[in-house]
Amino acid sequence: DAKTTQPTSMDCAEGRAANLPCNHSTISGNEYVYWYRQIHSQGPQYIIHGLKNNETNEMASLIITEDRKSSTLILPHATLRDTAVYYCIGKTSYDKVIFGPGTSLSVIP
Amino acid sequence: KAGVTQTPRYLIKTRGQQVTLSCSPISGHRSVSWYQQTPGQGLQFLFEYFSETQRNKGNFPGRFSGRQFSNSRSEMNVSTLELGDSALYLCASSLDGQALRTEAFFGQGTRLTVV
Numbered sequence: 001d002a003k004t005t006q007p008t009s010m011d012c013a014e015g016r017a018a019n020l021p022c023n024h025s026t027i028s029g030n031e032y033v034y035w036y037r038q039i040h041s042q043g044p045q046y047i048i049h050g051l052k053n054n055e056t057n058e059m060a061s062l063i064i065t066e067d068r069k070s071s072t073l074i075l076p077h078a079t080l081r082d083t084a085v086y087y088c089i090g091k092t093s094y095d096k097v098i099f100g101p102g103t104s105l106s107v108i109p
Numbered sequence: 110k111a112g113v114t115q116t117p118r119y120l121i122k123t124r125g126q127q128v129t130l131s132c133s134p135i136s137g138h139r140s141v142s143w144y145q146q147t148p149g150q151g152l153q154f155l156f157e158y159f160s161e162t163q164r165n166k167g168n169f170p171g172r173f174s175g176r177q178f179s180n181s182r183s184e185m186n187v188s189t190l191e192l193g194d195s196a197l198y199l200c201a202s203s204l205d206g207q208a209l210r211t212e213a214f215f216g217q218g219t220r221l222t223v224v
Contacts, residue, residue: 036215043113043199043215044152087152096167097142097154 004088004100011106012082018075020086020103025069027090027098033064035073037084038102044087047073078107111135113202113216121222127188130219134181134202140164141183142213143175146197155198158183159205187221195223 004024012018020035027033032051036044048055048062050071055062061074075082085102114133122128134141142157142165154167158177175185181202187194197220201213 036213041217043201043217045215046212049212097165099152099154101151 004090004098006086006088006100006103008101009104009106011108012075012078014080014107014109015077018078018082018105018107020073020075020105021070022073022088022100023070024088024090024098024100027068029068031091033062033068033071034089035060035062035071035086036089037082037086039084047086078105080107080109083107113200113214115198115200115216115219117219118217119220119222121224122190124190124192124223126190127186128190128221129184129186130198130200130221132183132185132200132202132216134183134200135214137204138202138214139181139205140203140211141177141181142201142203143183143185144199144201145169146199146218147195152199155185190223192223195221197221 004022006022032049034049035047037047038044048057048060050062050064064071083106085104087102088100091097116131140159143155145153145155155169156163156175157165161177172188177183197218199215199218201215203211203213
């Protein structure tokens with residue numbers, strides 16, 4: 001079965017970088033890897049996506065391994081508002097959308 | 110501009126009944142996708158519509174169906190409700206293309222409780 005794996009939870013000190021890993025060996029080589037986050041009781045919010053190269057935007061950086069089997073989302077300076085569940089998402093070669101189980105990130109003052 | 114609107118926000122139904130949920134995408138967005146979120150299974154893809162056509166479907170039984178109208182608004186229907194259908198149902202809209210090919214904007218969801 002296609003699946004992605006993520007740590008269940010992580011803590012990060014406020015102001016420090018948060019590094020959230022995801023293993024997604026079953027995501028198709030032609031499909032992007034997406035990262036979304038969900039703050040309690042809200043719909044998921046887009047963060048960043050990438051295909052092969054590393055990507056950076058105003059929210060985060062995304063590092064994708066050369067074999068595309070894993071990626072790491074980096075929040076460079078975590079704030080309390082970054083406390084959320086972070087999902088990595090992709091599609092298989094059969095065009096099925098697959099979600100990781102999500103990592104609950106707690107940013108600690 | 111207005112975000113994705115889902116109605117109703119909360120719903121309580123009895124086993125065996127059917128339910129219809131509505132999603133109004135962001136103006137100009139032509140793709141709407143639906144997801145089910147439960148504590149046990151997490152986020153799961155239901156289906157995706159683009160220009161009134163279903164483009165992709167997840168692994169859900171035929172009791173789950175949907176449609177999209179010419180104004181891109183979408184509805185999903187669940188017939189013969191089961192207790193296990195209790196979940197947060199989310200819809201997302203994007204400009205075009207297939208689900209998650211472009212950035213998707215999610216609504217707040219409809220929380221369905223089946224009793």
